[in-house]
Amino acid sequence: xxxxxxxxxxxxxxxxxxxxxxxxxxxxxxxxxxxxxxxxxxxxxxxxxxxxxxxxxxxxxxxxxxxxxxxxxxxxxxxxxxxxxxxxxxxxxxxxxxxxxxxxxxxxxxxxxxxxxxxxxxxxxxxxxxxxxxxxxxxxxxxxxxxxxxxxxxxxxxxxxxxxxxxxxxxxxxxxxxxxxxxxxxxxxxxxxxxxxxxxxxxxxxxxxxxxxxxxxxxxxxxxxxxxxxxxxxxxxxxxxxxxxxxxxxxxxxxxxxxxxxxxxxxxxxxxxxxxxxxxxxxxxxxxxxxxxxxxxxxxxxxxxxxxxxxxxxxxxxxxxxxxxxxxxxxxxxxxxxxxxxxxxxxxxxxxxxxxxxxxxxxxxxxxxxxxxxxxxxxxxxxxxxxxxxxxxxxxxxxxxxxxxxxxxxxxxxxxxxxxxxxxxxxxxxxxxxxxxxxxxxxxxxxxxxxxxxxxxxxxxxxxxxxxxxxxxxxxxxxxxxxxxxxxxxxxxxxxxxxxxxxxxxxxxxxxxxxxxxxxxxxxxxxxxxxxxxxxxxx
Ligand SMILES: [Ca+2]
Numbered sequence: 001x002x003x004x005x006x007x008x009x010x011x012x013x014x015x016x017x018x019x020x021x022x023x024x025x026x027x028x029x030x031x032x033x034x035x036x037x038x039x040x041x042x043x044x045x046x047x048x049x050x051x052x053x054x055x056x057x058x059x060x061x062x063x064x065x066x067x068x069x070x071x072x073x074x075x076x077x078x079x080x081x082x083x084x085x086x087x088x089x090x091x092x093x094x095x096x097x098x099x100x101x102x103x104x105x106x107x108x109x110x111x112x113x114x115x116x117x118x119x120x121x122x123x124x125x126x127x128x129x130x131x132x133x134x135x136x137x138x139x140x141x142x143x144x145x146x147x148x149x150x151x152x153x154x155x156x157x158x159x160x161x162x163x164x165x166x167x168x169x170x171x172x173x174x175x176x177x178x179x180x181x182x183x184x185x186x187x188x189x190x191x192x193x194x195x196x197x198x199x200x201x202x203x204x205x206x207x208x209x210x211x212x213x214x215x216x217x218x219x220x221x222x223x224x225x226x227x228x229x230x231x232x233x234x235x236x237x238x239x240x241x242x243x244x245x246x247x248x249x250x251x252x253x254x255x256x257x258x259x260x261x262x263x264x265x266x267x268x269x270x271x272x273x274x275x276x277x278x279x280x281x282x283x284x285x286x287x288x289x290x291x292x293x294x295x296x297x298x299x300x301x302x303x304x305x306x307x308x309x310x311x312x313x314x315x316x317x318x319x320x321x322x323x324x325x326x327x328x329x330x331x332x333x334x335x336x337x338x339x340x341x342x343x344x345x346x347x348x349x350x351x352x353x354x355x356x357x358x359x360x361x362x363x364x365x366x367x368x369x370x371x372x373x374x375x376x377x378x379x380x381x382x383x384x385x386x387x388x389x390x391x392x393x394x395x396x397x398x399x400x401x402x403x404x405x406x407x408x409x410x411x412x413x414x415x416x417x418x419x420x421x422x423x424x425x426x427x428x429x430x431x432x433x434x435x436x437x438x439x440x441x442x443x444x445x446x447x448x449x450x451x452x453x454x455x456x457x458x459x460x461x462x463x464x465x466x467x468x469x470x471x472x473x474x475x476x477x478x479x480x481x482x483x484x485x486x487x488x489x490x491x492x493x494x495x496x497x498x499x500x501x502x503x504x505x506x507x508x509x510x511x512x513x514x515x516x517x518x519x520x521x522x523x524x525x526x527x528x529x530x531x532x533x534x535x536x537x538x539x
Pocket of ligand 1 (some may be wrong): 111114115116120173176177
């Protein structure tokens with residue numbers, strides 16, 4: 001290097017330093033939150049699940065009990081469930097069930113041999129639902145449901161070894177097997193709202209094609225309804241988006257199969273996450289929610305993503321904001337320390353020694369997820385959020401009267417942002433809760449809102465959640481000529497206009513006039529009658 005270029009280099013550094021020092025003043029990041037534009041309805045956050053005494057959770061085995069060598073008492077299990085479903089407010093469970101294989105030498109088949117040659121006639125004596133075949137998962141769902149879980153679906157890790165997909169009746173036999181599982185759940189008090197035909201049908205364990213899945217749904221859908229079960233299919237729950245989209249296309253292009261589908265789902269392994277765009281296209285085309293049903297930071301490298309907790313926050317943001325994903329399930333809610341990073345709650349034990357349980361650790365991913373899951377209730381609507389700089393990634397949600405704004409800063413510098421709240425009632429202040437390298441769900445001082453704006457500082461590697469209360473939902477009413485016009489904010493999604501002739505009233509009827517949208521208001525206009533009428537908005 002000659003002297004001239006060295007001088008140039010020094011000058012270059014000097015200029016860069018000046019720019020860094022004043023960057024926040026020169027280019028403040030502006031974020032506009034616009035409640036006039038509404039996107040997907042959020043379905044919640046959850047995880048896959050294995051039961052506490054599954055040997056796989058701890059990668060150990062007690063030959064006497066035939067279960068995991070590490071044992072948690074019921075109270076210790078309850079503490080973990082409380083962290084996941086009470087504190088973190090997860091509302092979804094995805095049991096790794098059924099799993100039909102030899103596990104540590106123990107056959108765990110549910111229908112180890114075909115019950116009979118008639119796929120329309122279940123011989124219950126030939127089925128075994130014991131423990132983690134199914135009944136332990138039903139018990140888990142019940143305990144989770146007591147803590148607020150509403151959404152759960154079985155996803156078959158593999159199928160019975162005797163079932164040859166090319167055999168005559170294979171579709172009907174597989175459908176019968178899934179029906180038996182759904183009926184068993186229902187008989188034990190757990191009616192499945194959803195069911196996945198197979199876990200990762202492009203992976204090696206329960207490989208099957210889109211046509212096979214479509215035909216299973218066409219046989220099983222009517223049988224579920226005949227049994228009075230409302231269960232809808234989650235498809236195709238595949239290992240990666242490209243394969244998921246190919247299989248989902250086959251299923252959805254059949255109108256009868258489509259009518260039994262409740263959600264599209266994919267995992268995010270092996271390829272760039274941008275491929276989930278293919279699933280978003282299908283979700284829009286068929287009017288279905290899109291769920292991301294499994295991902296682990298331990299496999300982030302296969303997608304080109306970083307494996308830090310704030311990379312996970314970035315990914316949650318991307319999925320929700322770019323791809324309109326409405327539900328996000330991490331690989332495990334709890335799991336043994338041997339697979340560190342795959343779980344929200346890490347179960348510690350004396351691995352390789354006594355194998356005794358030693359309490360749990362809440363991973364940073366747990367807290368990062370909580371910045372979303374604790375505030376974005378099921379049924380919340382995402383509203384528009386636009387940041388002038390991708391260093392600050394912001395998503396926003398309304399579940400009237402609650403406004404939630406989640407800001408992710410996954411850079412290595414503190415960023416300042418100015419937020420502008422438009423299309424909604426004025427707020428006095430917003431609360432802020434933050435997780436960073438040194439904070440977990442830290443409650444920070446409220447920030448005053450001036451006019452429609454507030455400013456916030458977002459530390460390096462942090463997720464900040466701002467919450468505000470939009471107040472009472474007010475209905476505007478006006479009379480013009482012979483017409484009555486009622487109006488209310490567009491973001492009060494999920495409310496229905498109802499009317500009655502007298503107060504107090506025990507009978508409110510839905511107003512049948514369909515409202516139109518004008519600006520940020522829903523407006524319903526109808527002819528004024530002779531009688532007095534009272535109106536209300538009801539959720
Ligand atoms: Ca059978």
